[in-house]
Amino acid sequence: MSVLLLKLAGPMQSWGSSSRFARRGTEVAPTKSGVLGLLAAARGIRRTEPLTELLGLEFGVRIDQPGQIMRDFQVTRSLDGRTRFPLTYRYYLADAVFLAAVGGPDELLHGLNEALQRPAFPLFLGRRSCPPAGRISLGVHDGDVDGRLGDFPWCAADWFRKRADSRVHLELIRDAGPGEAITETQCDEPISFDPARRQHAWRPVVRRHTEITNDLADRSVDHDPMSLLGG
Amino acid sequence: MYLTRFRVNTARRGARKLLSSPQAMHAAVRAAFARPEDYEHDGTRSLWRLDTPAPATVHLYLVSPGRPDLTHLVEQAGWPTTETWDTREYGPLLDKLQPGQRWAFRLTANPSHSGRKNTDAKETQRFGYLREHEQADWLVNRADRHGFTVAAQQDGQPNLRLHKRQTQTFTRGMGTVTLVTATYDGILTVTDPTVFRQALTGGIGHAKAYGCGLLTIAPAG
Secondary structure, rough: OEEEEEEEEEEEEEOOOOOOOOOOOOOOOOOOOHHHHHHHHHOOOOOOOOOHHHHEEEEEEEEOOOOEEEEEEEEEEEEOOOOOOOOEEEEEEEEEEEEEEEEOOOOHHHHHEEEEEOOOOOOOOOOOOOOOOOOEEEEEOOOHHHHHHHHHOOOOOOHHHHOOEEEEEEEEEEEEEOOOOOOOEEEEEEEEEEOOOOEEEEEEEEEEEEEEEOOOHHHHHOOOHHHHHOO | OOEEEEOOOOOOOHHHHHHHHHHHOOOOOOOOOOHHHHHHEEEOOOOOEEEEEEEEEEEEEEEEOOOOOOOHHHHHHHHHOOOOEEEEEEHHHHHHHHOOOOOEEEEEOOOOEEEEOOOOOOOOOOEEEOHHHHHHHHHHHHHHHEEEEEOOOOOOOOOOOEEEEEEEEEEEEEEEEEEEEEEEEEEEEEOOOHHHHHHHHHHOOOOOOOOOOOEEEEEEO
């Protein structure tokens, strides 16, 4: 069992699992359907084609830098100005960084890693207006999803890490193993991306926290001039 | 010389006034000395600084020629029944200073330069440096005349970290005072102990009455 690690960072991201009608929401962390969709795009799998090999992958994500929720109020008219489209509210995560892990068979993950270097379709973070910043793939690693997410170095931006403590607690959201006590269920297990008949299943999810050391932390706060004068 | 630490009880109303106005804190520090020569004496003067080692923990550090009495501060902004202040002799440390010693230091200063606002201006005035690299250069360039050098990091940059960079505005009588302050943390090497001693007791830069210029040292970890 190996794990493919992805760094999902960009000016804007949007990961919706329950968007309906004119309100297009975002979760606070990437959804499984969003990330598997990104991998499918890299592979060149069309929306109408079956996802077969991607269906069995295990998925987890760590919130490295939560970002801020941003609302876009969108007013659209047709080119001739006669048709007015419904007003929509679109939600984005601004300036967020996530570490996503995809677990599965070795050769499949290496194939996906290669595909991410030379993607067949353009890659984006949940919505087409959200291009990724820099390379997405962090390579294939040994171990399982929970373990790699638990100990991989913190991926947040430098300015964010400098402001944090020397030990930080990061939230981790991953697929529940068989028989494990689940935290919640999310409707983002992709079955088909076919635009005519999109299908998602409920997915049992475990949330936990992991403790990561932060070497960029501001250590200078413990300046004690009294220590030279006898305690 | 004496180094004093006083912990401010931030929940008290008196503390709000002192922490929001360097002018009020200056007056409180001045009032801690019964005799004027304990406050200012022979080229040495009293210097103070506010440190925030943890959220909602504020320390007032005070270097003074004489022993201060902070009873009024404890009554207004402290814990009158359980905690007072801590005063230590500064002399033994000052006598121990040798060239080549490495210390971790902290300094809150007012990095500024003087000039004319425009070419027609009759008088010069002081302007604060606002950019981080200008503020860092300000200290690195004047370290030499205060008897120390800022140590270099592995990448050749000075071992300095600037935080709490802010522009403070407060009232002084009928007018307002605007000050640019920055807190410097880093490692220094002593080059000239006599001059360095003067920097520790006399301060660095301007706005010394308003919590700027006090340089303190600690063991370099």
